[in-house]
Every structure is written in structure tokens, then in C-alpha cells.
Amino acid sequence: MTEPVRRAGVFAALCTLSLVVPLLGPEVAGVIAAVLLLGTLAITDGPLFDLLAYPGDYEDSRLYGLFTFILAGVALGLLAVGTPMSIPVFVGTVFLVGYGNLAEQFVRVLTDDDGAHVTGFALAATAAGVVGQSAAFAITDSVAAVEAALPSIVFLAASGALLAALLRDVLLLYDDPIVMVSVGLLLWLLAELELTLGAAEIVAALAVTVALGYVSYALETASVAGMVTGVxxxxxxxxxxxxxxxxxxxxxFAIGGLATKFRYERKKTLGVAEDNDGARGSGNVLGNAAVALAAVLGYAASSATLLPGGPDPTLFLFAFAGSVATAMSDTLSSEIGSVFETPRLITTLEPVEPGTDGGVTWQGEIAGIVGATIVAGISWWLFPEVDAVGAGIVLVAGFVGMTVDSLLGATLEGKLLGNQGVNFLATLSGAVVATALVSSLAIFG
Structure with missing residues (x-):
């Protein structure tokens, strides 16, 4: 057994102690946590130090990694007993981070493939999250409570495992305290939302998203982090x-990914091709979809009456469609328009070099309008709330968002904003335009 695996095993065992909270109460758990924290400060060398230390701990002979890991667990535990964050969510979060890490270290012994590492972590973390939540529910309530909460348990475990896998890919492997707190806060929010799907349906949803995520990774339209983010x-x-x-x-994601591959060799020659052979990373995915995710969460919160007296859920639907229409429009505009050699700066219409921020072509503008039209058409087809006028609103929002992206690229990108920041603000503008137009129709219509 390698040193990282042994260390991960010890950390996983410590994570199991989170069950002390539902078993013996927060007071006893607090005493145990205090003893552990003092222990990390007292151990400065020897075999036990070598077992528990991360590479960076040797410089000061302090178990900083273990100390911050336990401290993060204590912080989540305090939230669990002092706020609506339930104890099962707390236990499930600690379990999935600890045992997911253990599984990943085992996989690292067997292979150097990054995809296998992420898969091993996500599978084990999901299972551990289910076990941890179920055990806490059984202790604090009953086995019947576990059965009633099973859909939520599966959903929270899978969501937490995916977020943890993503953060661990983006951050350092030694940043598990940050991962634990971030996952706990997300699951705290998600636990407050009402789910309409059963456990089997949630598993089916997970299978669908994982399958499509793997296809995007296999086709090299997404990196490992991009795949996890998409799932x-x-x-x-x-x-x-x-x-x-x-x-x-x-x-x-599908059409945008294919557009990235469109005449890719030509884009490489012009110097405008996406890095990593066109595979989208987590930053690119989140830059284009963060507003859409916020709209989904807002829709779920408003539907679950967590926003009393708040906006009509339909507004969140249009915000979602407007932001996605912007992302689609901007992606097709840049990926198709970039293969033409005569772009013009949107602010002055002067010819600029291919790849210049804010440079547009008439071919790209048409491609962008087509992209927004696709999202508008799909929304009209799928959602009863989106009629012909609503589809027109989504189309307009996508076009406006695409234009905002070009304007920001010509004025602020590279100075105050990076590419992902521009994408975020553009999709936000698309969402705002869509909701503003819908609200105006409701008032004056």
C-alpha cells in the first residue's frame, strides 16, 4: 500500500467519526474534534507524522493539511446543528469527500489516466454520500425515513460527488477542506428544494448525463474538468x-462543441483555434452556463415557495432560455465567423486581424442568429409558456447577448475582463433582456 493510499485511509476513517454527531450529539462530537485538532498540533515528527503529512507539511513540521481538514468538518458540523443544514447532509458531505479521495488514490496506483481518477472518485463519493446520509437518517429518525428521503439522498450524493470531483480537478489535491465546505454549502441549498423525481428517475437522469458527458470527452469536445462540469x-x-x-x-453543448471542431485546422493556421484541440474546459463551460444554472436554481426555489412573494417561475425559464440563446449565438458566431479573414471591429467597423477581440464578420453574425433561432425554436416546441412571441423574445435576447459579447470584447477584454468574464456578462445580458421583455409584455400586454 502506497503512502498516499495509507494517508487517504486514515482521513477516511476520521470522516467516519462524523457519525458521532447523530449518535452522541454535537457536544461529544465537539470534544472529539478538539482532541483531534490538538493532536495535529502535538505531532511534529515520527512515523505518525509521516503517515498523516502532506508534502507541504514537512517545511514547518506541522500537520496543516489534517488540521484544516478537521477544521472544515467542524465548520460544517456547526452549520448542521445551528442552521437548517441537516445532520444527514453534513455526514454525507464528509463521507463523500473522505471515501472518494480514498478510492481515487487506489485508482492512481493502477493507472495514470485522468479520466479514470475522476471516475473512481465520483463513483465512490456518490456511494459514500448515500451511505453517510442514510446512516444519519436511520440514527436520527428511522429506516422508514431513509426510504422516504431516498430520492433526495441519491440526488445530493451524486451532485456533491460531481462538484467535489470538479473542484479537486481545478484545485490542488490537498485542498479538500475547501472542497468539503463548498460541497456542504451546495448540498445545503439543494436540500431545501422540493424534488419531483423518484430515486429511479434521478439515477436515470444521472446515467443520461454521464453518458453524454463521456461522449463529449471521447469526441474531445470537452476536457475531463469540462466533462464533469457538464454532467x-x-x-x-x-x-x-x-x-x-x-x-x-x-x-x-452539442452544437457548440461541433462548431468548435468546424474547420479546426484552418483556425489553427489563423491562430484562432481553441486550446487543447478544441476541448472545452470547466472555465469555458461555467462561463457560458453559470447564468443558466442560476436560473434553474431560481426556478426550483420559486416553485418550492422558498422565495415567498418572489418572481413568477416563468421569468426564470425565460432567463434560462435567453442565456443559453446567447451562449449558442456567440459560440456559433465566433467559431464559424473566425474562419473568414476579414473581420471588422464592432465599435469602429475597421478591418482587424482574425482572432481580435470584438472582431465580427457578416458570416459570423448570420451563424449567431441561426444559433439563437435554434434555441428559440426548441423552447417554443418544448415549453407551453413559450409561444410564438416568447420564441421571438428568446431570439432577440440571444442576438443582443451576442452583440454585448462583441462590444465587451472590443472594449474591456484583456484589460478588465478575461474571456470567461465576458462570456458570463454576455449570457447575463441575454437573460436580463429576455426577462425584461417578458415582464414588459405582462405589464403592457
């Missing part, structure tokens, strides 16, 4: 919105 977004969209919302979102 997480897809799962949240299906469970909290529905399959109609997912079809709209996946249409962007």
Missing part, C-alpha cells in the same frame, strides 16, 4: 427543471 450542470438541470430544460442546455 453536474445536466443533472441539476434535469432534476430541478426537467428534461425540457436539459434539451435546451444540451443543444448548446
Amino acid at each position: 453536474l450542470l445536466g443533472l441539476l438541470t434535469i432534476v430541478l427543471g426537467g428534461y425540457g430544460w436539459f434539451v435546451v442546455l444540451i443543444s448548446f
Whole structure:
């Protein structure tokens, strides 16, 4: 057994102690946590230090990694007993991070494939999250409570595992305290939402998103981190919105991914091709889909009456469609328009070099309008709330968002904003335009 595996095993065993909270109460758990924290400060060398230490701990002979890991667990535990964050969510979060890490370290011994590492972590973390939540429910309530909560348990475990896998890919492997807190806060939010799907349906949703994510990775349209991000977004969209919302979102990922590959060698020659052979990373996925995800969460919260007196859920649907229409429009505009050598700066219409931020071509503008039209048409087809006028609103929002992206590229990108920031603000503008137009029709119509 390698040193990383042994260390991960010890950390997983410590994660099991989170069951002390439902078993013996927060007071006893607090005493145990205090003893563990003091222990990390007292151990400065020897075999036990070598077993528990991360590479960076040797410089100061302090178990900083273990100390911050336990401290993160304590912080989540305090939230669990002092706020609506339930104890099962707390236990499930700690379990999935600890045992997911253990599984990943085992896989690393067997292979160097990054995809296998992420898969091993996600599978084990999901299973551990289910076990941890179920055990806490059984202790604090009953076995019947476990059965009643099973759909939520599966959904939370899978969502937490995917977010943890994504954060671990983006951050360092030694940043599990940050991962634990981030996952716990997300699951806290998701636990407050009402689910309309059963456990089998949630598993089916997970299978669909994982399958499509793997296809995107196999076709090299997404990196490992991009794949995990897409799977997480897809799962949240299906469970909290529905399959109609997912079809709209996946249409962007599918068509946008293919557009990235369009005349890729030509783009490389011009110096405008996406890095990593066109595979989209997590930053690119989130830059284009973060607003859409926020709209899904807002829709679920408003539907679950968590926003008393808040906006009509339909507004979140149009915000979602407007943001996705913008992402689709901007992606097709840049990926198709970039193969033409005579772009013009949108602010002055002067000819600029291919790849210049804010450079547009008439071919790209047409491609962008087609992209927005596709999202508008799908929305009209799938959602009763979106009629012909609503589809027109989505189309306009997508075009406006695409134009905002070009304007920001010509004025602020590279100075105050990066590419992902521009994408985020553009999709936000598309969402705002869509909701503003719908609200105006409701007032004056």
C-alpha cells in the first residue's frame, strides 16, 4: 500500500467519526474534534507524522493539511446543528469527500489516466454520500425515513460527488477542506428544494448525463474538468427543471462543441483555434452556463415557495432560455465567423486581424442568429409558456447577448475582463433582456 493510499485511509476513517454527531450529539462530537485538532498540533515528527503529512507539511513540521481538514468538518458540523443544514447532509458531505479521495488514490496506483481518477472518485463519493446520509437518517429518525428521503439522498450524493470531483480537478489535491465546505454549502441549498423525481428517475437522469458527458470527452469536445462540469450542470438541470430544460442546455453543448471542431485546422493556421484541440474546459463551460444554472436554481426555489412573494417561475425559464440563446449565438458566431479573414471591429467597423477581440464578420453574425433561432425554436416546441412571441423574445435576447459579447470584447477584454468574464456578462445580458421583455409584455400586454 502506497503512502498516499495509507494517508487517504486514515482521513477516511476520521470522516467516519462524523457519525458521532447523530449518535452522541454535537457536544461529544465537539470534544472529539478538539482532541483531534490538538493532536495535529502535538505531532511534529515520527512515523505518525509521516503517515498523516502532506508534502507541504514537512517545511514547518506541522500537520496543516489534517488540521484544516478537521477544521472544515467542524465548520460544517456547526452549520448542521445551528442552521437548517441537516445532520444527514453534513455526514454525507464528509463521507463523500473522505471515501472518494480514498478510492481515487487506489485508482492512481493502477493507472495514470485522468479520466479514470475522476471516475473512481465520483463513483465512490456518490456511494459514500448515500451511505453517510442514510446512516444519519436511520440514527436520527428511522429506516422508514431513509426510504422516504431516498430520492433526495441519491440526488445530493451524486451532485456533491460531481462538484467535489470538479473542484479537486481545478484545485490542488490537498485542498479538500475547501472542497468539503463548498460541497456542504451546495448540498445545503439543494436540500431545501422540493424534488419531483423518484430515486429511479434521478439515477436515470444521472446515467443520461454521464453518458453524454463521456461522449463529449471521447469526441474531445470537452476536457475531463469540462466533462464533469457538464454532467453536474445536466443533472441539476434535469432534476430541478426537467428534461425540457436539459434539451435546451444540451443543444448548446452539442452544437457548440461541433462548431468548435468546424474547420479546426484552418483556425489553427489563423491562430484562432481553441486550446487543447478544441476541448472545452470547466472555465469555458461555467462561463457560458453559470447564468443558466442560476436560473434553474431560481426556478426550483420559486416553485418550492422558498422565495415567498418572489418572481413568477416563468421569468426564470425565460432567463434560462435567453442565456443559453446567447451562449449558442456567440459560440456559433465566433467559431464559424473566425474562419473568414476579414473581420471588422464592432465599435469602429475597421478591418482587424482574425482572432481580435470584438472582431465580427457578416458570416459570423448570420451563424449567431441561426444559433439563437435554434434555441428559440426548441423552447417554443418544448415549453407551453413559450409561444410564438416568447420564441421571438428568446431570439432577440440571444442576438443582443451576442452583440454585448462583441462590444465587451472590443472594449474591456484583456484589460478588465478575461474571456470567461465576458462570456458570463454576455449570457447575463441575454437573460436580463429576455426577462425584461417578458415582464414588459405582462405589464403592457
